[in-house]
C-alpha cells in the first residue's frame with residue numbers, strides 16, 4: 021500500500037528543509053522511543069522527529085487505518101460516515117485514511133495535543149483536493165480532559181490510546197463512545213502490548229453495550245489472548261528511496277503489524293470466522309487458521325470445492341471467512 025500521491029508529495033515538501041543525515045538520526049530515535057514502550061518518552065519533540073514521523077511512520081499508520089476501515093466497511097455495507105473525529109490525530113493520518121475508504125466523508129475534526137503537529141497536519145490537508153480534508157477543523161487539547169462537544173458518525177483513535185496511562189483509558193473510551201453516532205475504531209501497534217490494549221478495549225465495548233464489528237467474528241473470549249498469542253494483522257508498505265535511506269534498509273517494502281477493534285451502535289451480521297494468519301498455499305489445497313466462536317480452528321479448502329477454493333485463493337490474512345464444519 022502507498023500513501024495518496026498528494027499526501028506523499030506534501031510530506032516530501034515539508035521534510036525537504038531537513039538534511040537526510042539529521043532525518044535518519046531522528047528516525048532511529050523515534051524507533052528507539054517506540055520500542056522502549058515508555059509512555060513518558062516524548063517521541064516527537066523536535067521538527068526533525070516530526071518530519072521523520074511523516075516520512076517513516078505515517079505510511080504505516082495510514083495503511084493500518086485503511087485496512088481496518090475497509091474491514092469495517094465490509095461488515096457494515098450501509099455505513100457511509102459524513103463526519104469523523106480523529107483523536108490523537110498527529111498529522112491527521114486517520115482522517116486521510118477515512119477519506120480514502122469512505123467517499124461520503126464531508127467534515128473532519130482532528131484533535132491533537134501538540135501545536136506543531138497541528139500546524140503540520142493543517143499544511144498537509146490544505147494540499148488535498150478533498151474538501152473534507154482541506155476544510156478540516158483542528159482542535160488543540162488533551163485526550164485526558166475534554167473532547168470536542170459535537171457528535172460524529174465515525175470516531176478513530178489511531179496509535180494514540182497506548183500513549184495514555186492505563187488508568188486514563190476507560191474515561192477516554194467513554195467520552196469518545198458518547199460522541200460516536202455510528203462507529204468507533206481503535207488501532208494500536210501489532211505488538212503484544214498493543215494487542216493487549218485492544219483486548220481491553222474489546223472488553224470495554226462488550227461491557228458497555230457496543231456491538232463488535234471487526235475484526236472479531238464473535239463476542240466470546242478472545243481465543244488468541246486466551247492461548248497466550250496476540251491478535252494482529254499486517255499490511256505491506258512500499259518504501260520510497262528516502263524512506264529506505266532513513267531506515268538504512270535495502271528492501272523496497274516493509275510490513276506494518278497492527279491490532280484493531282471497531283464497534284458500532286447497532287448489531288451487524290458478521291461472517292462466522294476471520295483469517296488470523298497468512299493462509300498456507302499447498303498443491304491442491306489451502307489451509308486457514310480461523311478465529312471462531314469456538315476458538316481457533318484450522319480449515320482446509322481443497323481444489324475440489326470449486327467456488328469455495330476460488331474465493332479462498334483471493335482471501336488473505338485479516339479477511340472474514342464463512343467457516344464450515346469439516
Ligand SMILES: C[S@@+](CC[C@H](N)C(=O)[O-])C[C@H]1O[C@@H](n2cnc3c(N)ncnc32)[C@H](O)[C@@H]1O
Nearest residue numbers: 081108109110113132133162163178179180183
Ligand atoms: C503515535 S502518534 C499517532 C498519530 C496518528 N494518529 C497516526 O496514527 O499516525 C500519537 C499521537 O497522539 C497524541 N497524543 C498522545 N497523548 C495525547 C493526549 N493526552 N492528548 C492529545 N493527544 C495526545 C500525540 O501527540 C501524537 O500525535
